[in-house]
Amino acid sequence: MQASPKASSATALLVLVGFVAVSAGLIFAATRGSKAPDIPGLLWPDPPVLANFSLQGSAGKPIDQHTLEGRWTLLFFGFTNCPDVCPTTLAVLKQTVARLADYPPFRAQGQVLFISLDPARDTPAQLAQYVQHFDTRFLAATGDDAALDAVTVPLGVIRAKVEDGSGGYSIDHTSSIFLIDPKLRVIGKFGLPHSAAMLDEGFRAITAFRGAQ
Amino acid sequence: MSRLLALLALLLPMTPALACPGLVIGEAWIREPPPGARGTAAYFTLRNEGSTPLVLDGWSSPAFAHVMLHETVLTGDRAEMRHRSQLSLPAGGREALTPGGLHLMLMQATGPIAAGAAVTLQFNCNGQAAQLSAPVLEEAPSSR
Numbered sequence: 001m002q003a004s005p006k007a008s009s010a011t012a013l014l015v016l017v018g019f020v021a022v023s024a025g026l027i028f029a030a031t032r033g034s035k036a037p038d039i040p041g042l043l044w045p046d047p048p049v050l051a052n053f054s055l056q057g058s059a060g061k062p063i064d065q066h067t068l069e070g071r072w073t074l075l076f077f078g079f080t081n082c083p084d085v086c087p088t089t090l091a092v093l094k095q096t097v098a099r100l101a102d103y104p105p106f107r108a109q110g111q112v113l114f115i116s117l118d119p120a121r122d123t124p125a126q127l128a129q130y131v132q133h134f135d136t137r138f139l140a141a142t143g144d145d146a147a148l149d150a151v152t153v154p155l156g157v158i159r160a161k162v163e164d165g166s167g168g169y170s171i172d173h174t175s176s177i178f179l180i181d182p183k184l185r186v187i188g189k190f191g192l193p194h195s196a197a198m199l200d201e202g203f204r205a206i207t208a209f210r211g212a213q
Numbered sequence: 214m215s216r217l218l219a220l221l222a223l224l225l226p227m228t229p230a231l232a233c234p235g236l237v238i239g240e241a242w243i244r245e246p247p248p249g250a251r252g253t254a255a256y257f258t259l260r261n262e263g264s265t266p267l268v269l270d271g272w273s274s275p276a277f278a279h280v281m282l283h284e285t286v287l288t289g290d291r292a293e294m295r296h297r298s299q300l301s302l303p304a305g306g307r308e309a310l311t312p313g314g315l316h317l318m319l320m321q322a323t324g325p326i327a328a329g330a331a332v333t334l335q336f337n338c339n340g341q342a343a344q345l346s347a348p349v350l351e352e353a354p355s356s357r
Binding site for chain 1: 244246247248249250251252253254279281283285287290291292293294296312313316318319320321352353
């Protein structure tokens with residue numbers, strides 16, 4: 001039996017409507033980011049956004065939200081009297097930067113920022129010397145409690161002074177490395193143990209994903 | 214040259230600690246403290262090849278005023294320092310001090326600590342004085 005011309009145009013219309021509906025759904029899902037891709041470390045959808053803040057950088061230069069705008073920033077918190085975790089992580093960041101040197105988004109817009117949670121002992125000048133031991137391009141900053149809170153609270157970063165048993169103190173702190181995108185969105189978070197391979201892959205995957213948004 | 218010496222020191226075979234029969238120490242190194250840092254950490258592996266249990270404690274060094282056995286422990290994504298009073302190694306037991314984990318915290322250096330130097334670490338092994346020597350390196354040996 002042959003289909004009447006009327007029936008076949010109705011079928012074609014149904015197919016077309018179905019195609020449009022599915023396409024619209026796919027486009028909607030992609031643009032809304034309703035389903036996060038499986039990228040380790042990616043905070044998506046609804047990444048937290050950094051509010052305004054103002055810290056003291058080296059050479060009297062302030063480090064604030066403008067320092068991060070338009071850049072991809074790998075951000076890590078610590079203190080210079082930290083014997084194990086901080087130098088270990090900064091050494092990994094040094095290797096990560098070397099691996100990303102040929103990756104255009106990092107070469108053009110990448111930076112590393114170390115924020116000290118110990119302003120009582122870490123002066124901006126001392127901090128600059130400390131981070132530049134790892135890489136001369138690394139930035140460092142600190143500030144008083146209120147200034148630090150402006151950065152740490154939105155990120156959920158915890159800091160707690162603990163006695164070290166010799167009359168001194170250590171600071172227990174959040175040890176994740178955060179990735180801040182050019183619009184100040186906290187788009188990635190990498191927990192311990194860190195490795196340059198993991199950070200390299202995470203950075204590339206997240207920047208590529210964001211480029212498609 | 215200093216880097217070469219440090220590397221050579223790393224390649225030496227596992228060395229038995231003085232006055233501590235059965236204890237074999239390997240892969241010892243100390244991270245060169247960055248400028249401005251008053252402390253750093255020592256890392257090494259321990260193996261008890263003897264037939265009696267060993268208890269190690271009382272860590273010190275002529276190069277640092279304050280030495281303690283610490284462990285970095287993760288609670289969620291928060292790194293916490295835990296003091297460990299001693300290390301117990303049963304016969305055949307092993308322990309590894311590695312970055313981000315168990316380590317000897319070395320604070321208040323008594324002089325400059327630069328890559329290429331070697332630092333003596335002293336401890337008690339079942340109550341007897343013992344020691345080991347660790348090269349100061351700019352980077353972890355595994356990252357070379």
